[in-house]
Amino acid sequence: MTEITINATRFDPYKNFKFRLQWDGRYVAGISKVSALKRTTEVVTHRNGGDPSSSRKSPGRSEYEAVTLERGVTHDRDFEAWASKVWNFGTALGAETSLRDFRKDVILELYNEAGQLAISYKIFRCWVSEFQALPELDANANAVAIQTLKLENEGWERDLSTPVPVEPSFSE
Template sequence: MAQFSVNPLRFDPYKNFKFRVRWDGRYVAGVSKVGALKRTTEVVEHREGGDPSSSRKSPGRSKYEAITLERGVTHDVEFERWANKVWNFGAGLGAETSLSDFRKDIIIELYNEAGQLAKAWKVFRCWVSELQALPELDANANAIAIETLKLENEGWERDLDVVEPAEPSFNEPQ
């Protein structure tokens, strides 16, 4: 059965600048950039002995690329706290890694221009493989200090419970 759009008149694609990231049931403050969600499936080539000299192709393993989150440096410690669950320097022998909760599921939400939730993705079993706590500092620059978190993950799926919103109209009543 075909699923019809709530807003069949929308032809414009969604913009990439209205989004939020959530983990542990809370929105993460100040995230200004989220890397692409990318899945690659390996190609398995095979050929039977009686086939002509061309190969057949079938899907193999799928891999999910790491996702990078960026935000301006603030006093919020969520990036560092999560990264320290994978490796906490100085925690003592046998206590450097938190095996019980170093993985988290995250949610990436995309909003339309009116600020309504339009699409969302669930990213599964993420863990921090890289933390850049402070960028290169430059006294001659005019820029924001950005911290970066690189999240390995084991897959993602679109949240199908999020449906296209009916966009508001600003027409005057008749």
């Protein structure tokens, strides 16, 4: 069993705006938003034949929600290249999907205010179920063009090998 070290001097929870995402062993540029990591376990209700007035509950199948990534549109083709491995328009019949490598493991890292890695999650066997190359365009708007990638996955787990950071102190 892995022993978890607690930072006894940290009172505040981590903020949600310092994070990085990586796949294929490198960080993905410009990610500005990542949806929540969410797991839901079905409830199986049953009752014993001799117990007419109450039912019992036990866990059933667990499902992992898709993770949506957002970033500003740039010349970086990472989102589009991965999405094209799942569906590539204009290819030969039966060759629309790159079956060998359309899935990737993804690592989501959360950092503290000092920029130190605090928490890391591994998201397993992800593949692109939805890709938005461009948002709705509006000549009267004043906004950044955002592209999105929706990743189906087969689960995630916290990387317990990520050490608790020794947070800096400004002492005299």
